[in-house]
Structures are given as structure tokens and as C-alpha cells.
Amino acid sequence: MSVCVLLLAMAPAQAGQQKPKTATPQAHQQPPKIIILKADEWKCSVQDVERVLLSASGQLWKFFPDRQLPALEVEPKGGPITLFKRGPEGRIHIRLDTGSLLWSQMAYQFAHEFTHVLCNYDETHMPTKWFEESLCETASLFALRRMADAWQGDPPYPNWKSYAPSLRSYAADRIAKDALPAGKAFPQWYRENADALRASSTDRARNTLVATVLLPLLEAQPGAWESVTWLNEENFTGDYTFTDHLKAWRRHCPPKHRAFVTKVAETFGIDLGAAD
Secondary structure (H helix, E strand, O other): OOHHHHHHOEOOOOHHHOOOOOOOOOOOOOOOOEEEOOHHHOOOOHHHHHHHHHHHHHHHHOOOOOOOOOOEEEEOOOOOEEOOOOOHHHOEEEEOOOOOOEHHHHHHHHHHHHHHHHOOOOOOOOOOHHHHHHHHHHHHHHHHHHHHHHHHHOOOOHHHHHHHHHHHHHHHHHHHHOOOOOOOOHHHHHHHHHHHHHHOOOOHHHHHHHHHHHHHHHHHOHHHHHHHHHOOOOOOOOOOOHHHHHHHHHHHOOHHHHHHHHHHHHHOOOOOOOOO
């Protein structure tokens, strides 16, 4: 991380000494409980960490009115990764690679891992896993930009309002770094990179480029985030294509989300044909 980004990622001093605002009650179910582990390793106020993580996940959770999730256990090092093995009472264990006052980095990583949970992640090897990874990167950009807007008007602490531009800058830096090459249409880029994506699901440069293309779709239609609930519903056997996966995703989605999946496919230059 550059010195510039490090400076942008520093929260205002003494934030943890202020009383946080009372959270506004949700119109639907409560957000999943976040359990902060290894408090001494965060090197900052655990209360502040919880506020950042709730804000990041909350930008997505609001679009899942019918979901329920077990508690999320989060520790600062050893990741970023969401472990497949569940803890007591089905708790989901998330490890980040952050700490101190790096709120933008913390939010970015947590939004990514939280979206794996929303996608009903599992340890099945899938040649299209890169698409879930790209959606998780999209979620990170989406959450940071939404957090910037939210903190500008109603931050967790009054003096965090001035930090809102740093959240937006962190997302902008990621978008600029891995943007689609000038003069190249995304369907062409995808055709040229499809094999590389299948070979390495966590090629972050490619994941983020895909994310920058998907981001406008989800910012224009944020309710479509709920569709990732059915992303991994199909139990595939043998070899299958990205088109097969998209068709299965659309088939398992409720009718209100199927047009969105079709739009995603069209963005890649893929024709899914008539809905099943």
C-alpha cells in the first residue's frame, strides 16, 4: 500500500473515546452478530472495529430482507479468508489481514468475505469460482462507495464524517488500477482472459477488472444483490462452462431477479437464450 493510501486510511484520532450513535433499527431482521476475536491484535478499539464492520456489511445486508445468518467471528490476521469449517452454533469464521486504524482496508476486506457468506460459499472446486470472487470484489467497491455517502451524512461517530472522502478514494484507487484497457470492449477482454480466469479464481487484478464492469449494474439496481443467494444453488458434476453456471443461476433465482442475471450475461457477451 502506498504512503498516500496509508494516510487516507487513517481514521481521525481519539474516535474510540466518543460514544457511538445508536444504530437505527432495521426494517427487517437484525444483521448477523459480529464477534471480534483476538482484541489485542487489532491494535485499535474493538468497538471501533465493530462499527466499521457493521457499516461495511450493512451496505449489502439491507438488500437481503429474508436472509438469516449465524454469528460471524472475525480476527485481524491470517487472511483475508472465510473458513469452510464452522464454529459453535454454526458460527462463520473470517480472518482479515488488517488492523490499526486502516478503516478503508478493513471495510474492503470484510465486505469481500461477507459476500462469500451471502453467496452460500462452499469448498467444492468450481472452474467458475472466479465469478464469485469477482462479485465479492464488486461488493467491496460497492460497500466503500456507499459507506462514503453514509458517513458523509450520518457517520458512526461525529468526527468520522471527515473520513468519508478517504473511503471513496480507496475504492477509486482500486478501480483506476485495474480498469478495462482503453479502446477494448469488455466481451472481447473476457474472451481473451476466460482461460486465465478459470485457471486462477483469485487473480485479483482480473477479479477487480470484472468488478469494475459489474459495479455500475449493481449500483443502478442494488436490490439485485439478493440474487447472489442462488449463485451456487446448482450441484454441478463434471466439466461445465460459465454459460452453464449463469443459466443455472438464473433458473434458481426467483422471477424478480432473472432479468438481472440475463443482463450480467449480456455484459460478458453471452446469450442465455429464453429463460427455462
